[in-house]
Amino acid sequence: MSGDGFFSKVYEITKLIPYGRITTYGAIAKYLGAPGSARMVGWALNGSDKLNVPAHRVVNRIGLLTGKHHFQGTNLMKELLESEGVKVVDNKVRDFEEYFWDPTTELTL
DNA sequence: CCATTGACCGACT
DNA sequence: AAGTCGGCCAATG
Numbered sequence: 001m002s003g004d005g006f007f008s009k010v011y012e013i014t015k016l017i018p019y020g021r022i023t024t025y026g027a028i029a030k031y032l033g034a035p036g037s038a039r040m041v042g043w044a045l046n047g048s049d050k051l052n053v054p055a056h057r058v059v060n061r062i063g064l065l066t067g068k069h070h071f072q073g074t075n076l077m078k079e080l081l082e083s084e085g086v087k088v089v090d091n092k093v094r095d096f097e098e099y100f101w102d103p104t105t106e107l108t109l
Numbered sequence: 110c111c112a113t114t115g116a117c118c119g120a121c122t
Numbered sequence: 123a124a125g126t127c128g129g130c131c132a133a134t135g
Binding site for chain 2: 026035037041044045046059060067068070
């Protein structure tokens with residue numbers, strides 16, 4: 001479904017993120033073949049909040065919840081992540097590398 | 110149509 | 123080591 005376009009790809013990848021896992025914009029962008037277009041991933045996710053896309057599982061490369069400001073509430077993103085077992089401290093994911101889910105690796109090329 | 114911004118990342122100084 | 127700057131592509135004004 002909708003397997004064409006940069007945006008749709010981002011939605012697919014984000015929807016494929018397992019429970020209790022998180023990924024980064026750069027990882028998705030790189031998987032799509034656009035390692036420098038990480039910003040487009042974020043822009044695509046801008047309209048993903050209305051879809052079934054768990055955008056709260058997508059953070060920047062250091063695990064910082066940069067997009068939490070775009071969510072409805074203030075700690076909504078944090079609550080969602082903690083609800084999945086991801087510990088968030090100071091708008092930042094703890095043990096980020098441990099929860100990090102890389103599509104290029106996990107999806108097994 | 111031109112200019113600016115935007116959920117980022119990497120390189121250079 | 124830390125701070126600064128440019129690049130990516132698309133959407134909005």
